[in-house]
Amino acid sequence: MTPAPGTVCVEMRGIWKHFPGVVANHDIDLDLRHGEVHALLGENGAGKSTLMNILSGIYQPDAGYIRLNGQIVHFRSPAQAIACGIGMVHQHFRLVEMLTAAENIHLGWNDTPWRITAQALARRTLDYCAEFGLHVDPNARIWQLSTGEQQRVEILRVLARGARVLILDEPTSVLTPNEAEELFRVIQGLAASGRSVVLITHKLDEVLAASDCVTVLRNGRVVAHSRTSACDQRSLANQLIGQEFVSRLHRREQAPGELVLDMRQVCALNDRGLPALRNLSLHLREGEILGIAGVAGNGQSELAEVLSGLRRIDKGSIKVDGADLTRSTPVGFVNAGVGHIPEDRLGMGLVSVFTITDNAILRKYKFPPIARGLRIDGRAASSYSQNIVARSDVKTPSLKTLVRQLSGGNQQRLLAGREMQVASRLLIAVHPTQGLDVGATEEVRRVLMEHRNNGSAVLLISEDLDEILIMSDRIAVIYNGEIAGEFDAAQAKRAEIGLLMGGARPSREAA
Amino acid sequence: MNASPRSGLFSAWQLRRRADVPVWLDLLARLAAIALALLLVGIVLKLSGLDPLALGRKALAQTLGSAYGLQQALILATPLAMTGLAVALGMRMRLWNIGAEGQLYLGAFFATALALFVEGPPGVMLVLMFFAGALGGAVWVLVPALLRAYWNINEIITTLLLNFVSMLLVTHFAIGPWRDTGASILSATRRLPYEIPVLGNSYLTAGVFIPVILALLLNLILQNTRWGYEVRVIGGSRGVAEFAGIPVLRHILLVMLFSGALAGLAGMIEVSATAHRLSGTISNNYGYMGIIVAALANGSPVGVLIAAFWLAVLLNAGIVLQTSGLSVSAMLAINGVILIFAAVGEVASQYRLVRRDMAAASEPATSGAGREAEPVLVSSQDMEPIPPAEKSPR
Numbered sequence: 001m002t003p004a005p006g007t008v009c010v011e012m013r014g015i016w017k018h019f020p021g022v023v024a025n026h027d028i029d030l031d032l033r034h035g036e037v038h039a040l041l042g043e044n045g046a047g048k049s050t051l052m053n054i055l056s057g058i059y060q061p062d063a064g065y066i067r068l069n070g071q072i073v074h075f076r077s078p079a080q081a082i083a084c085g086i087g088m089v090h091q092h093f094r095l096v097e098m099l100t101a102a103e104n105i106h107l108g109w110n111d112t113p114w115r116i117t118a119q120a121l122a123r124r125t126l127d128y129c130a131e132f133g134l135h136v137d138p139n140a141r142i143w144q145l146s147t148g149e150q151q152r153v154e155i156l157r158v159l160a161r162g163a164r165v166l167i168l169d170e171p172t173s174v175l176t177p178n179e180a181e182e183l184f185r186v187i188q189g190l191a192a193s194g195r196s197v198v199l200i201t202h203k204l205d206e207v208l209a210a211s212d213c214v215t216v217l218r219n220g221r222v223v224a225h226s227r228t229s230a231c232d233q234r235s236l237a238n239q240l241i242g243q244e245f246v247s248r249l250h251r252r253e254q255a256p257g258e259l260v261l262d263m264r265q266v267c268a269l270n271d272r273g274l275p276a277l278r279n280l281s282l283h284l285r286e287g288e289i290l291g292i293a294g295v296a297g298n299g300q301s302e303l304a305e306v307l308s309g310l311r312r313i314d315k316g317s318i319k320v321d322g323a324d325l326t327r328s329t330p331v332g333f334v335n336a337g338v339g340h341i342p343e344d345r346l347g348m349g350l351v352s353v354f355t356i357t358d359n360a361i362l363r364k365y366k367f368p369p370i371a372r373g374l375r376i377d378g379r380a381a382s383s384y385s386q387n388i389v390a391r392s393d394v395k396t397p398s399l400k401t402l403v404r405q406l407s408g409g410n411q412q413r414l415l416a417g418r419e420m421q422v423a424s425r426l427l428i429a430v431h432p433t434q435g436l437d438v439g440a441t442e443e444v445r446r447v448l449m450e451h452r453n454n455g456s457a458v459l460l461i462s463e464d465l466d467e468i469l470i471m472s473d474r475i476a477v478i479y480n481g482e483i484a485g486e487f488d489a490a491q492a493k494r495a496e497i498g499l500l501m502g503g504a505r506p507s508r509e510a511a
Numbered sequence: 512m513n514a515s516p517r518s519g520l521f522s523a524w525q526l527r528r529r530a531d532v533p534v535w536l537d538l539l540a541r542l543a544a545i546a547l548a549l550l551l552v553g554i555v556l557k558l559s560g561l562d563p564l565a566l567g568r569k570a571l572a573q574t575l576g577s578a579y580g581l582q583q584a585l586i587l588a589t590p591l592a593m594t595g596l597a598v599a600l601g602m603r604m605r606l607w608n609i610g611a612e613g614q615l616y617l618g619a620f621f622a623t624a625l626a627l628f629v630e631g632p633p634g635v636m637l638v639l640m641f642f643a644g645a646l647g648g649a650v651w652v653l654v655p656a657l658l659r660a661y662w663n664i665n666e667i668i669t670t671l672l673l674n675f676v677s678m679l680l681v682t683h684f685a686i687g688p689w690r691d692t693g694a695s696i697l698s699a700t701r702r703l704p705y706e707i708p709v710l711g712n713s714y715l716t717a718g719v720f721i722p723v724i725l726a727l728l729l730n731l732i733l734q735n736t737r738w739g740y741e742v743r744v745i746g747g748s749r750g751v752a753e754f755a756g757i758p759v760l761r762h763i764l765l766v767m768l769f770s771g772a773l774a775g776l777a778g779m780i781e782v783s784a785t786a787h788r789l790s791g792t793i794s795n796n797y798g799y800m801g802i803i804v805a806a807l808a809n810g811s812p813v814g815v816l817i818a819a820f821w822l823a824v825l826l827n828a829g830i831v832l833q834t835s836g837l838s839v840s841a842m843l844a845i846n847g848v849i850l851i852f853a854a855v856g857e858v859a860s861q862y863r864l865v866r867r868d869m870a871a872a873s874e875p876a877t878s879g880a881g882r883e884a885e886p887v888l889v890s891s892q893d894m895e896p897i898p899p900a901e902k903s904p905r
Contacts, residue, residue: 348750374738
């Protein structure tokens, strides 16, 4: 059966999904049609991924139903969904790094021949590559492939299993602009072959460039649905963030002060022992925000770790206020007035099973007044914690509340507040608004800006180019462990930054 | 197509994890679980033609109901509490010391060696034996601790395997070089010349205070000192500990050594207060039961005291019932049933049952701002999927 393009293939009706304390999906209706690219647009936390995880069998809805070609279906697992022709490519790839592309495509699949050889798998894989117009080296191991190629393996994996509905979760977040364009061409081809493609994204230009129709989600509800041809950037943006949103960021006009961070020619390895930072130099003055723009995995994590004593550097030097911290420890950086809001909020920043107070004192428990000899003074700890909670506006019933009971926004405010207490000189903020909703994002940005206005230096590492453009005084682009270019934020051009993020050679005059 | 709409009785209800478990609820759940277990056991006994009520009355009378029974329970609870503390300390850092059994043997071994071959004033000797016992336990866990700290080799395996070695080592000395040649005993050393003093006109020795003092001390250290804080941070999240610059490896090493020392002390108390001779059976599986104690106490030092006493009563009640015609295996089965129920009760108290359709409908629709005001009840260990934080990749 090859249904006519334009007929409805998937109907989702009245979908509710509830997580403790959050309604991720609030009575959502959605139609997917054959031969159409359907963009699902929304901020982080709007419920896009949850909805598609329901469609692909990862979650079960609390209420509502799904019809596939008119028949009600209920998927209890992704395997059942893909058996019915619905497949999802996740933002975080689910590939086995040590296996080849061909092996990954054939892994856990009933159609994989009972007797296999490497050649047979490679041949089958090449057939699929040809069929779907996606090219990968079947014998390359996953870790040898670029993220773009890994994504192609993921897509092939799903298509080979006969997917008629292909869901792509923020597929371009790991791609360079060129790779993204190529992906869009592939998507158009798949739609032309009668498949239905869902493109989850929070980027307006992607919606306009690649989709036929668009559904906008906000706070777990559908707020708009329209043909893409009837939309423009402005209308989508309004639907995306809602009308009530007004930015309150206040950037005080001030000349940068003394040199705080002086980082020269630093080289460091990543966890796999490969070069992550290559002769990277940065400097940062009092009262300025330096934004580091770049596609994920170009050395941002390692840069933050090097600047807080968490990663050894092989070459180069790091000075804060003239003091040499090249071989210093995390405690040494804290003592020098460097705070760090890590990207992994609950893996590195906060202990989820601890109380607010126990988390708040993490940077100060060794020092009076919280430390009294070997003891920890409970009263001093509480008052220190109370101070952070009050200043950063953490909403909590009590200081004894466990961090895991706080919302993401409150967790982040607690973390930011704690680190800003230490960061009298320099604050390193890595993806500080990741996963937060619009209100919490704004709040965190405001706090960071205030910190800058008060004369501290801020290093802002973010994948969100808009965030970098809004917040920064200066912008540096990181690519492949090197600074590919540096701009004054006032003169920065989006397009130029985008090119450098994708690895284009820096133009001489920009550097 | 095997996918079908969900229907039926079970779909209407689901378990929801509680954000906070009040103490009263935890206690209530455990008591209810034990009551259920006793009911089940009673039914089985009844069906096999025994009188469960009479048996229960007898067991109670001879354990909690008499001074003698209480004292016996305390004597048995002492080593259980010590090994329980050893395991519980490790649990605080997510380390599993399965070797308390072996460390107990080594603690007893070191204390015995000192008592047999060194002479001195009893007070001084007992203090020295105390430290020798602790040292013995620590020595026995040193290799697993080093392997765990620096090569990340699983401590569960290494500590477990060393148990058999230490048991055989002690047995060798007890039936070989150190055997009591003056008496007809074939498999133990001579009676040790130094004993922990008896309390007044009772069967108890001052040894019963040792776990109590150590539990309170341990609690104080974990809750109120910098070192204890660091240990708790590592246990809570190793990533956070490294982020804060806490020397994780050193703490793993130290905590395992302290854990071993606590178990070693259990051995020292056994040879100098209860058994008075070292033999290959000095531990009645106290090390393994310490794991049960620590698990029931959920790693809390004070909870270990309660759990150890409770387990001791249970074990002694079993001995009483054996005199009433119940077989050893039946007794073990009963103990097992009660322990399993108690453990399940503890877990069950962390959940509540909610109607599925209510769950979605009763939740107020939250806007972005409203959601901030209300704490999100999420647990890191939750089996529920993580809420929809759409993380970008790194």
